[in-house]
Amino acid sequence: MTGNRQTSWAFADAYVAEDDTLRWARDRAREAGLRSVSPGTGAALRLLAATVDAKAVAEIGTGTGVSGIHLLHGMRPDGVLTTVDPEPEHQQFARQAFRASGFASNRARFIPGRALDVLPRLADAGYDLVFCDGDRLEFLDYLAESLRLLRPGGLVAFEGVFANGRTVDSGPQPTEVVRLRELLRAVRESQDLVPSLLPVGDGLLCAVKR
Secondary structure, three states, rough: HHHHHHHHHHHHHHHOOOOOHHHHHHHHHHOOOOOOOOOOHHHHHHHHHOOOOOOEEEEEEOOOHHOOOOOOOOOOOOOOEEEOOOOOHHHHHHHHHHHHOOHHHHHHEEEEEEHHHHHHHOOOEEEEEEOOOHHHHHHHHHHHHHHHEOOOOOOEEEEOOOOOHHHOOOOOOOOHHHHHHHHHHHHHHHHOOOEEEOOOOOOOOEEEOO
C-alpha cells in the first residue's frame, strides 16, 4: 500500500470523531484483551443502522459496548439493541458505557450466553440489522441465523473478515481464516443477499436480504 493510500485510510478511519465514553469503552476492551471495532467501522455501523431506519438490531458480541454505542446512535430513537455475549462481566462495562452515552436502559437488552444457544430463541424476521462480531469459527452459523432473523430489506454485517490480511494471503492458514473464506464465498454466491465488502477496520462484510 502506498504512503498516500495509508494516509487516506487513516484519515477515513478518524473522520467521525469518538467521544470520551467511546474512548473509555475502548480502554476497558484493551484491558480485557478484547478486539474493538475501529472508529471507521463504528461510523459505518452507525450509517448502516440509520440507512435501514433500524428499530430492532441484534448484536453478536457485546464486548465493552464500542460497537453497540455506534449502532444505538444510528438507530431510531425508539430502537432496541439486543446484544449477546458469553461474558456477563463484559456486558456490565457496556451497560455503563451506554448509560454514560445518554441511552435509556430500555434501549438495550443484554442476553448472556453463547450466540448459537441464544439466536434460535429470537423472533423470525424480527430484526432490521444483525451485526456479527463473535466467534469467527461460527460466522457461517451466524449467517444462517441472520437470514432467519432479518426482515426483507434488512442487513447483516460481519466484522474482521480480513483477519489482518490473512484472508487474502495465499499461504496455508488456520481454520478461522478458512471459515472466513467460506463465509465470503457463501455471501457472494447467495441468491438471497446483495453483498458488499467494505475496506474499513479489519474488513466489514455487509449484505442486504432480498
